[in-house]
Amino acid sequence: MSSNKKYWKSVEELNEDSSIVKALQQNEFVEEIPVDEFLGDKETLENSSTTRRDFLKYVGFSTAAASLVACEGPIRKSIPYVVQPDEIVPGEANYYASTIADGFDFANILVKTREGRPIKIERNMLSENNGSVNARVHASVLSLYDANRLQSPSVDGEDVTWEDFESSLSDKLNGTTGDVVLLTQTFASPSTSRLIKEFTTKYANVRHVIYDTVSSSEALDAFNNKYGVRALADYNFSEAEVIVSIGADFLGDWQGGGFDSSYAKSRIPNHGKMSRHYQFEANMSLSGANSDIRVPVTPSQQQQVLNALTGGSTSGLPESVAELVSKAKADLQKAESKGVIITSLPDVSAQTKVLTYNESVSSVAMETAKPKMVRKGNTAEVMSVLNGVISGSVKGMITVGVDPVYSFPNNEEFTEAYSNLDLTVAFTMKEDATAEIASLVAATPHYLESWGDSQIKKGTFGLMQPTIRPLFDTKQFQDCLLKLTGNSKSYYDYIQETWTSILGGSSWNQALHDGIYVSDVAVETEEMPLSEGGMENSTSHGAMSSTSQEGGLELTLYTKTAMGDGQQANNPWLQEMPDPITRASWDNYVTVSAADATELGLENHNVANGGLNGSYVNVNMGDVVLENVPVLIQPGQAKGSVGLALGYGKTAAVQYEMQTGVNAYTLYENFSSVQNVTLEKVSGEHEFACVQLQNTMMGRDIIRETSLEIFNTKDHSEWNAMPMVSKDHQEIAVTDPEADLWTSFDRSIGHHFNLSIDLNACTGCGSCVIACHAENNVPVVGKLEVRRSRDMHWLRIDRYYSSEDTFGDDTEKKDSTKGLSIVSALSEMETASANPQVAFQPVMCQHCNHAPCETVCPVAATSHGRQGQNQMAYNRCVGTRYCANNCPYKVRRFNWFLYSENDEFDYNMNNDLGRMVLNPDVVVRSRGVMEKCSMCIQMTQKTILDAKKEGRSIKGDEFKTACSAACESGAMVFGDINDHDSEVSKLHKGNRMYHLLEAVGTKPNVMYQVKVRNS
């Protein structure tokens, strides 16, 4: 149908006879107006027939045209779909259910894709036992676009086709006589287990050994002994009243993690009750930081603590520790079945004691009938492989999803022996240390390009489906195995075959749509046969069994929230993510107590806001020396102990900027997390990038907290008092309109967004930080810039230590100090206590209704939205940074540089592949502008538009931000406070609610819930 509509750019165009329009139609490009010709000469000007009006028209038109040309961006070619896929609507996100199972992290997830590109990971809310969608899982989408990935298979360093690769593999496998080891990660996959069994049946000389890079072997042994399954007990802390952890960082990566949400449920005071959490540990962990009573003890003392709690005596323990052990024991006895003990001690008998105790009290928190299947590795078997390769009894090795040349403890000897094996095959995504010397290297796809299945917890099955076509010429390990076993099926068909019995007639499509399927059907899992006497030989227990060296310290090797076992070392989001405890990024380091640091002459000092410098040490363990390890003095570290994170010090297939830290696997002897070491100070000073150098609150009202007793017995005005100001010599609340300098607006109509953060539920895990990165295209700036305090995180998790034993004592000390002595008292209070209380506080733009940033912006680039958001118009911003200076919360980030397509910042935004992760709904900011949290305005607008399109009202609690959606513990609740039924509205009216720095009068739209401790 023809249209009569007429389009025009200026009113002049409506006049068909206009000479200007005609003239311009002839010129594709606007010609320069010869102003000099008639303006420069008075006579010409006088003779000119150009009227003043025409003159202004010309000038106005050409100026506008020139501005348009100046604004034109570089030309980008785009290729339209030849045949547009039905399921892709440009501008609309598609979500697919899938599963991550990389051997360390296991979770049922949702993958958000835009125009065929996966851009974000979300939690699959259909799965109750969805594993742990932690910061690494959120960041794993970026690893898909890692420019260092292998792009094709190779044989002896030459790229080959898959046909050639598979025929070489088959020839070599058939030609190798003697023991060949298939060394794999834990897959927790029914189909892969079945397939490996078929493979090892066909190739009788192939032995399957599962190797968990970070071992849980002793816990598996203990569980296997008791319950006959090689699995891990599952824990649900939601009903627990007393939780006693001995070294187990269950809010971190202990036994695969994923305990946050049930723990958080028990921590929110409900009907006057909440759990009490004791933590006996050496390193300051996330769990210790969240506990009510944290007791720093060395690993050998932890053994004694466990003995005392499970029937033994406290003799031999320091008096202060013995007292708290007795208290914990009494609490456990009182709690009966509502009490639970857990431990990470690398010792089979310790693990057995814990299982026996929990079973004897019928602990409601422990579940053994449906255990977790996420670890299977057996230390004895892995040691036999390591020794077999070195001794020559193993002739060939096929590795899948593991990198033993990097992560085996005595890797020099192993590496040499490995390179001389008859058969070396590495199935890997990257040319890691093992692939570098393997003769056959199979490029495998990322999990977002793969098919797979899982059984993370017994009875809960998950499916993994590709969400993008493979980016490179890769092939799944399972597809190669099918070919080797002479099976012509694809792995996809093979999975469907396995699932016939799992589904028992239910719909495959529905299971694929949901990503999970719950069934009690028994399926095969990877079982590890124990070698003769294997179980008892499997651990030498490091520090626990051997006598300490003189001047020795007990080392606890741990994994960091950001880096885990090190698989994603080349992921800049994770490298830049500050450690929740130390707040340092881009590094691992030895954590020592202040007392040991003084004895050894080790130091830390601040050199800039963001720059922390520290001494170096050599870590000696027998003949093994780990050189030049930086030292970080850690409040709460047990005296006589040190900590060091695994997963760093990778160089193979890792970009130079991300080759950070030292390889602590060197010290992972017998795969035991506890070792005896000595430290020797060496010269030099390490430069840390640390985003928080002010470690204590010094009695200020930043994090409000109270005890459960006071919470239950006193009015909230006593423990959550509103700050008062004086007006006409009368004390009035700071929120009183009388105290307000601003005009208030009626915000009761339409949506008014608020975000509530419960300080009792927030564990400091940092998932929200990475989710915010992914959603909002937050750039990575690198270590040097972080040291200059120029990190770009829109959301940070502040961590505070008390300077006295508790935060309450800090406040008391400050309030009771009078006169000038307050100066020295406050400077003393800048130092954290030896065993401080810890609190976490996520801080992002507080979206103040009376925003101090808005009043100082000279160009009105930041202003207030109708729905409560404080908005940034990047194009208006001229970069004066007045707003950042005037923000009391310090949440505004200035783009000192252009972080995309800039070789100075060679991270994901500097290559085409890495930029595929960018969210097209959010602009990539440029140099010279201020940016900050937008309360994910693109997400709230999407929710509003979806509801409008579907002609319905918005469902309660439908609004989400990236951080609130990512928070497993439910600490963050986002919504519309004008919807009185919404969760956030109820929280807004609750008596634990307060605003950060309320006394400043900014009236934020972010609120916090007072922390309550049950100590």
Ligand code: SF4
């Ligand atoms: S708010 Fe939630 S996601 Fe963020 S650190 Fe706290 S617990 Fe983790």
